[in-house]
Amino acid sequence: MSKAGIINPGAMGISIAASARAAGHEVYWASAGRSADTRQRAEAHSLLEVESLTELCAICELLLCVCPPHAAATVADAVIKAGFSGCYCDGNAIAPGQALQIGERLTAAGIDFVDGSIIGPPAWKEGSTRFYLSGPSAGQIADLFAGTVTEAIAIGGEIGKASALKMVFAAQTKGFTALLSAIQGAAEALGVRDDLDREWARRDPDVAKQRVNQVRGVTGKAWRFAGEMQEIAATFESAGMPPGFFEAAHDVYQRLAHFKDADETPELEEVLAALKAGGN
Ligand SMILES: NC(=O)c1ccc[n+]([C@@H]2O[C@H](COP(=O)([O-])OP(=O)(O)OC[C@H]3O[C@@H](n4cnc5c(N)ncnc54)[C@H](OP(=O)(O)O)[C@@H]3O)[C@@H](O)[C@H]2O)c1
Known part of the structure; x- marks a missing residue:
């Protein structure tokens, strides 16, 4: 032992x-x-x-x-x-x-x-x-x-192989949640969030709700995911792939990092406001 x-x-x-x-x-x-x-x-x-x-x-x-x-x-x-x-x-x-x-x-x-x-x-x-x-x-x-x-x-x-596997796996899971957060932030700022939800729901009735929960649910871990996005950006660059997706994902998670110590999961409106404020 x-x-x-x-x-x-x-x-x-x-x-x-x-x-x-x-x-x-x-x-x-x-x-x-x-x-x-x-x-x-x-x-x-x-x-x-x-x-x-x-x-x-x-x-x-x-x-x-x-x-x-x-x-x-x-x-x-x-x-x-x-x-x-x-x-x-x-x-x-x-x-x-x-x-x-x-x-x-x-x-x-x-x-x-x-x-x-x-x-x-x-x-x-x-x-x-x-x-x-x-x-x-x-x-x-x-x-x-x-x-x-x-x-x-x-x-x-x-x-390097074990780390590489994690990077490409998390690129899809955490990268997609960052993309979804930015999409909903943009839809809110452009006044089309309800229309987007309706369009999503027409394709799959549960999907709009799931996507809201995914964005709200990531906030407590965003501070840690921000660093991980930089690691994924560096991984993609070393593999000859564009790193910019994950530099943007880093920015998204940085804007949400302060939810680390929140007592409760924030409402979507609070998350979208934080995303917008971070860009000003
Ligand atoms: N949680 C998951 O579901 C999950 C899934 C897959 C992989 N991982 C991997 O596991 C690792 C840790 O994740 P976790 O969920 O365990 O995180 P966590 O719950 O936030 O715990 C991090 C631990 O590291 C300590 N820590 C914080 N800042 C540190 C620093 N600057 N130097 C050294 N230690 C520090 C913390 O101690 P104090 O709080 O006492 O400072 C805490 O004990 C990450 O690399 C993550 O990618 C996690």
């Missing part, structure tokens, strides 16, 4: 940590600088607490980084600085080029690097969540989740 560390137990990270525990591994987290919500999740799932990242790096042989994508490089650099010498998996939604750069720095510091990406909601039930892994040591990370609801799938020895 291994000693694994999770950086950090957010909504997704805690489910991944819980799977590793369910497989019989010891799972640690570092509490310094983390919020009451993160502590609550870690305690609810009996993760073992250490205070600092340095302690986490000294105790664990495996580290899983599952944090906001914009923090992935900073976390990896902090792990190098803390003197870690085991196997490190970045499971974040980052561009393959970014994964390669992080991997190069970690490898130069004597750390074994595995590229990872997670598709699906937090892993609480069978069949919902895939943890894609790539790199020569992918098997070491996959073993952490044997027999659990986190389905670990190694997709080759090449760093």
